Structure formats: structure tokens, C-alpha cells
Amino acid sequence: MKHIYHVVREYFRIGLLGEMEYRVNFFIQIFESLIVLTVSLGSLAIVFRHTETLGDWLPEQMIVLVGIYTLIGGLINFMISPSMERLMQDVRHGTLDFALTKPADAQLLVSVSRFEIWKLIDLFLGISIVLIGLVRLRSEVSLADTAVFLFALSCGAIIIYSFWMILATLSFWFIKVENMLTIFQSTYSAARWPITIYPFWLRFGLTFIIPIAFAVTVPVEGLIGRLDETLMLTMILLTVGLGVLSRWFWKYGLAHYSGASA
Amino acid sequence: MTYHLKIYREQIKIYLALFFQYRVSMVIWMIGLIITPIVSLSVWSTVAETNGGIIDGFTREALAAYFITIMVVNQLTYTWVMWEYDNSIRQGLLSPRLLRPFHPIHQDIAENIAYKLLTSFVMAPITIGLILAFQPDFSLNTQQIVLFLPALVMGFLIQFLFGWTVAIMSFWTNRVSAVNRIYFFGKLFLAGQLAPLSLLPPALETAASYTPYRWMIAFPSELLLGWETGAMVWQGLLIQLFWVIVLVVVSQLIWRAGIKKYSAVGA
Numbered sequence: 001m002k003h004i005y006h007v008v009r010e011y012f013r014i015g016l017l018g019e020m021e022y023r024v025n026f027f028i029q030i031f032e033s034l035i036v037l038t039v040s041l042g043s044l045a046i047v048f049r050h051t052e053t054l055g056d057w058l059p060e061q062m063i064v065l066v067g068i069y070t071l072i073g074g075l076i077n078f079m080i081s082p083s084m085e086r087l088m089q090d091v092r093h094g095t096l097d098f099a100l101t102k103p104a105d106a107q108l109l110v111s112v113s114r115f116e117i118w119k120l121i122d123l124f125l126g127i128s129i130v131l132i133g134l135v136r137l138r139s140e141v142s143l144a145d146t147a148v149f150l151f152a153l154s155c156g157a158i159i160i161y162s163f164w165m166i167l168a169t170l171s172f173w174f175i176k177v178e179n180m181l182t183i184f185q186s187t188y189s190a191a192r193w194p195i196t197i198y199p200f201w202l203r204f205g206l207t208f209i210i211p212i213a214f215a216v217t218v219p220v221e222g223l224i225g226r227l228d229e230t231l232m233l234t235m236i237l238l239t240v241g242l243g244v245l246s247r248w249f250w251k252y253g254l255a256h257y258s259g260a261s262a
Numbered sequence: 263m264t265y266h267l268k269i270y271r272e273q274i275k276i277y278l279a280l281f282f283q284y285r286v287s288m289v290i291w292m293i294g295l296i297i298t299p300i301v302s303l304s305v306w307s308t309v310a311e312t313n314g315g316i317i318d319g320f321t322r323e324a325l326a327a328y329f330i331t332i333m334v335v336n337q338l339t340y341t342w343v344m345w346e347y348d349n350s351i352r353q354g355l356l357s358p359r360l361l362r363p364f365h366p367i368h369q370d371i372a373e374n375i376a377y378k379l380l381t382s383f384v385m386a387p388i389t390i391g392l393i394l395a396f397q398p399d400f401s402l403n404t405q406q407i408v409l410f411l412p413a414l415v416m417g418f419l420i421q422f423l424f425g426w427t428v429a430i431m432s433f434w435t436n437r438v439s440a441v442n443r444i445y446f447f448g449k450l451f452l453a454g455q456l457a458p459l460s461l462l463p464p465a466l467e468t469a470a471s472y473t474p475y476r477w478m479i480a481f482p483s484e485l486l487l488g489w490e491t492g493a494m495v496w497q498g499l500l501i502q503l504f505w506v507i508v509l510v511v512v513s514q515l516i517w518r519a520g521i522k523k524y525s526a527v528g529a
Contacts, residue, residue, distance in 0.1 A: 028440050035443045043305075043456055050317055050461060051309045179290045186294035190301050197308040199395065202300065 007104055008112050015115030029118035033070075033125055040066040040192055041129075055197050060137040062194075065220045067129030069192050072156065072215045074122025076188070080161055081181065082114040084168040088178060091171045096257065107250050111165070134223075141223060149223040152232075155239040156215035162242035163211055165250060172253035184210060191216040214238060269364050273372030274379070281380050288377070289384055295340065296388060299333035302456055303396065318461060323399035324487075328458055330392050331483040336455070337385050338378060339418040339478055340425075343370050344445065347429035348438040351524065360521070367426060367517075374422065406488050409495060413482040416502040421478035423509035430513070433520030448473065454480030474509065477502045 019025065044066065048059045057065070087110045090096040099109045134141060141149075164184070171177040191212040195203050207213040214235050221227045281288055306325045310317045320328075350356045359366045428445045432438055450456050451466065452475035459467050459480050470476040481498050484490050490498055 028437055032440055032443050035447050039447060039450060042451065046457055046462060047305060047309060049463065051312050053312055054305070055308050055312060176287065179287050182290055183293055186297055189294075190297055193301060193305055197304045198300075199304065201395075202304070 003104070004108060007108060011112045012115055016117050019117040026118050026121075029121050033074075033121050036073075036122075037066075037070060037125060037129070040069065043192070055194065057194055057196075058137070060133050061220070061224055063133030063136065064130050064223060065133075065194060065216065066192065067126050067131075067133055068153070068220050069126075069216050070122050070129060071126025072153075072160065072191075073188060074119050074126055075157060076160060076164075077116060078119035078123065079112065079115050080164050082116045083111055084164045085178070085181065086110070086114045087168045088171040091257065092175065100254075106254065107165070107247065110168075111161070137224075139224075142225070145223055145225045148227055148232075149219055152214075152219040152222040152227065152235060155235050156219050158239050159211050159235075159242055160215045162239075162246035165246040166242070169246070169249050169253040172256050188212055194220075208238075211238065211242070266364070266368065269368055270372050270375075273369055274376045277373045277376030278380065281377055288381060291342075292337075292381055292384060295337055296333065298450075298455055299329040299336075300392070302332075303329035306457065306461075307396075320458065320461075321399065323397060325458070326396035326398035327400050327487060328483065330389060330396065330398055331486055332454060332479060333392075334385065334389055335414065335417065335483045335486075336453075336479050337381070338414060339421040339482075341370075341374055341422045343374075343422075343426050344429040344438065344442050348432040348436060351432045352436065356524065367513075370426065371422065401488060402486070403488070406486055409499070410482060410486040413485045413499060413502060416499070416506050417478045417482040419506045420474050420502065420509060423506070423513050424474050424478065427509065427513040427516055430517055430520050433523050448475055449479075452476060453478055454483065458484075474505045477505050 041063070044059065044062050047054060048062075053059075054062060087096070090099065090110070096110070099113065100106050102109055164181075167177060167180050167184075170180070187206070187210050190198070190202075190206060195206050195213040195217045198206065203213070218227065218231060218235060221231070303326060306317065306320075306329075307322050310320065310322045310325060315322060317325075347356075350359075356366070359369065362369075425445070428441060431441055435441065451462070452459075452470040452473055454470075454476065459470050459476060462470070470480070477498070481490070481502065485495065485498065
């Protein structure tokens with residue numbers, strides 16, 4: 001565990017040093033993040049001019065949802081997607097050898113190989129929006145709800161990570177996997193709204209094929225005390241299942257890897 | 263004229279052959295175009311259902327017709343050049359194109375047409391699938407369809423020239439992702455992608471009319487659906503023509519200024 005911490009910290013430090021050379025990017029990123037946030041909150045404002053609730057979602061609950069959407073999106077762009085893109089590139093170029101020869105778990109190394117530091121802004125923005133939403137909701141969020149929420153959020157993060165890991169592992173066999181990442185990026189915008197509003201086929205797709213439902217909608221439902229046992233159990237099963245699957249698939253893929261020097 | 267037709271024919275042939283190599287990628291790039299209208303439609307359907315099936319005079323079926331039309335019109339009129347010019351300017355890929363005996367914009371338009379010719383084969387079944395899934399309420403008549411065609415062509419010219427003008431901003435800045443975000447931000451709200459413009463706050467609705475955005479997607483779609491009536495139809499078509507002319511002039515002025523600044527290898 002301590003070992004993992006050290007590896008992550010070192011890579012984070014390297015990422016930080018790299019980005020410090022491009023400080024203007026910090027302001028560009030703030031600008032871009034604010035635009036994205038304006039899109040989310042502006043859409044809410046327009047929708048709630050015409051209705052009191054969206055399905056059974058109150059405006060304040062939707063603000064919390066937008067916060068989680070921003071938070072998870074930030075997390076993906078901060079570490080998951082940069083590292084996975086790097087992994088695909090490494091497999092193609094044969095430079096994955098450098099990760100494999102290091103004395104640490106290869107999956108860990110490739111999963112934290114690159115950080116886009118300025119995307120942390122989205123994490124902070126997301127958390128702030130969640131807090132604003134909660135304050136405006138004026139309901140005491142019980143300790144139990146908070147625990148459920150944090151647990152669901154972690155499960156969501158693991159699901160998203162495992163999903164990307166499986167996609168990235170596909171690059172051992174296929175060359176143009178980047179395109180699948182495009183699918184994810186375009187689909188993620190659908191998570192800006194609760195997935196309960198979508199038609200059945202889309203809800204199914206967003207839950208089991210491209211699992212963004214569990215990353216955004218479900219944790220929020222936990223926070224507002226609406227998460228039932230069945231959903232909770234499905235989520236735990238999916239988390240464990242995808243986690244194990246991605247690990248196994250990575251090992252399996254690695255066995256098929258014939259790098260530059262192997 | 264025949265000279266340009268020949269150029270277009272040859273360029274379209276080349277791009278058809280090129281895109282045919284990337285069939286899967288092409289379909290994948292379309293997902294974003296399909297998901298946005300479905301998301302908007304789901305949101306507004308839910309709002310309508312929450313409020314007894316109707317919202318500001320729009321039934322759920324009318325909204326379905328609107329967003330499916332918006333999807334098709336956007337598919338036919340949109341452009342992605344703003345993602346490509348930055349790269350070709352920075353890496354000097356623009357240089358060989360400048361040497362050709364015709365304006366590079368013709369190549370971009372030909373590429374766009376070729377892409378749309380191929381993707382129509384995917385868009386058509388998707389549109390039919392959505393019509394079956396959402397049961398929209400279309401009431402088309404011949405007059406609407408006839409007027410829709412020039413509106414669609416001008417919508418394409420407006421969206422293409424606007425996008426192309428944004429693209430050649432790359433002569434001055436390499437912050438394309440920030441510039442593009444502003445462009446698409448405006449498009450989502452003001453071109454009618456998020457909601458029919460009449461559902462926006464009045465100030466935004468008015469603002470939309472004074473930008474090219476409304477005239478590139480929302481107007482042709484509403485014309486086809488028969489939401490634009492009487493004098494509004496002709497006024498709208500004239501405003502479209504106005505924007506086409508303005509954008510041709512502005513884009514070419516910016517292009518000339520940019521070309522002077524361009525200093526890649528070989529230029």
C-alpha cells in the first residue's frame with residue numbers, strides 16, 4: 001500500500017513539474033472549465049423555467065448532479081484518460097517495455113503514468129457545486145447518506161477506471177482504439193442529466209455498455225437518500241466484476257504483447 | 263464554373279476513397295451528433311410529461327419531430343474544420359495546398375460533401391429508428407419541403423463558413439480548444455440544439471436571431487416543420503442570404519490577412 005502511494009506520488013510530482021512550464025494553460029483551463037459549467041448550469045436554468053421538477057428531480061438535486069458530473073469528468077480527464085491514451089500509444093510504439101521492466105506492478109504504472117494537473121480545477125469546481133447544491137437543498141444529509149454517497153462515488157470511479165482499462169487493453173490487438181475513447185467522450189455528456197429520463201434502451205446502454213450511470217446518477221441518488229438495496233447490490237457486483245475482469249484482461253493482453261525488444 | 267465543377271468532382275472522388283478506408287471511425291465520429299439531440303429530446307419529453315404532456319404549446323410528439331429534424335439538419339450542415347486547421351497551420355501542411363490552382367476552401371467543402379454522402383447511409387437508418395422509437399408528429403407539405411431546400415443549402419453555407427472562419431483563427435492562436443469551446447457553446451444554445459428557441463429566455467431568443475447560429479440549424483428545421491409561417495419565411499430566407507454574403511466576405515478578408523501572417527516551411 002505504501003509502495004503504491006510512493007509510485008503515485010512520484011508520477012504526480014513529475015506531472016506537476018512538467019505542467020509548471022506551461023502556466024498559461026492554468027488560465028486557459030479555468031476559462032474552458034467555466035464554459036462547460038455554464039453549459040450545464042445554463043441548461044438547467046432554461047429547463048427549470050418551464051417546470052418545477054424534472055421527473056422526480058428537484059432543481060437543487062440537479063445542481064448536485066451537475067457537480068458530480070463535473071467532478072467525475074474532471075477525475076477522468078485528470079488521470080484516467082491521459083494515462084490510458086499514453087498506454088495505447090506505448091503499445092503501438094513498443095515503448096510499453098519501459099513500464100514492464102520497472103520493478104513495480106505494471107498495471108499500476110500504466111494507470112498513473114500521466115496526469116493533466118490543470119484538470120484538477122474541475123475537481124474543485126465540481127466539489128463546490130455539490131456543496132452549493134446541498135446548501136440550497138437545505139436538507140440535513142445524514143451521516144449514513146454521506147457514507148453511502150462516498151462509497152457509491154468510489155465504486156463509480158472504479159467502474160469508470162476498469163472500463164477504460166479494458167478498452168485500453170484492447171490496443172494489444174487493435175490499432176485504432178482511440179476511436180472508442182471518442183465514443184466515451186461523446187457519450188459522457190449524456191450523464192449531465194439523470195439517466196432516469198432516458199428511454200429504456202439508452203438507459204440500458206449507459207448502465208451496462210458504457211457504464212456512466214453508476215459514476216454520476218447513482219452516487220447522487222445515494223446522497224439524496226434514494227438509493228435502494230437492489231441498485232446498491234448491482235453496483236457492488238458491477239464494481240467487483242469489472243475490477244476483476246479488467247485485471248484479468250490486462251494480464252491476458254500482456255501475455256500477447258510482443259514489444260519492441262521482446 | 264465548369265473548372266470548379268471538375269475540381270469538386272475530382273476532390274469528392276478522392277475523399278470518398280479516403281473515407282471509405284476509415285468506415286468505422288466515420289460512424290464513431292457521428293455518435294456525438296446523434297447523442298446531443300436524443301439527450302435534449304429526453305429532457306424536454308420528461309418536462310412535458312411532468313407537466314401533463316404539453317409544454318408551452320409543444321406536445322411530446324412535436325418536440326420529437328423537432329429534435330429529429332435538428333439532428334438531420336445538423337448532420338447535413340455541420341463542419342469539423344476548426345479541429346484541423348490548427349494542425350495543418352502549425353505543421354506546415356497548408357503549404358502544398360496553397361500551391362494548387364484553386365482556393366483551399368473548395369477542398370474543405372468537397373471533403374465535407376464526401377463525408378456526408380457516405381454517412382447518409384448510416385444517418386438514414388438511424389433517423390428511421392428514432393422515428394419508430396419516439397413517434398414524432400410530422401406534418402409535411404410540398405411547400406414546406408420546397409422552401410426547406412434553399413434554407414438547408416444556405417444553412418450549410420452559413421455553418422460551414424462560420425466554422426471555417428473559426429478554423430482560420432489558428433493563424434493567430436494555437437488555443438484552438440478554447441476558441442472551439444466558445445463556438446460550440448454558442449451553437450448549443452443559440453442554434454436550437456438544446457431547446458426550441460422559443461423555450462429560451464426572451465433575451466437569448468432575440469440574441470439568437472442576431473447571430474448566424476439561428477439561421478444555420480434552427481431556421482431550416484422550423485421551416486420544414488411548418489413552424490415558420492407567412493412573411494417570416496421570406497424574411498428568414500433573406501436573412502440567411504444576408505449571412506451567407508457577410509460570411510463569404512468576412513471569411514475571405516480574414517483568410518487574406520492570415521495568409522500574410524502564415525510563415526511555415528515552404529510558404
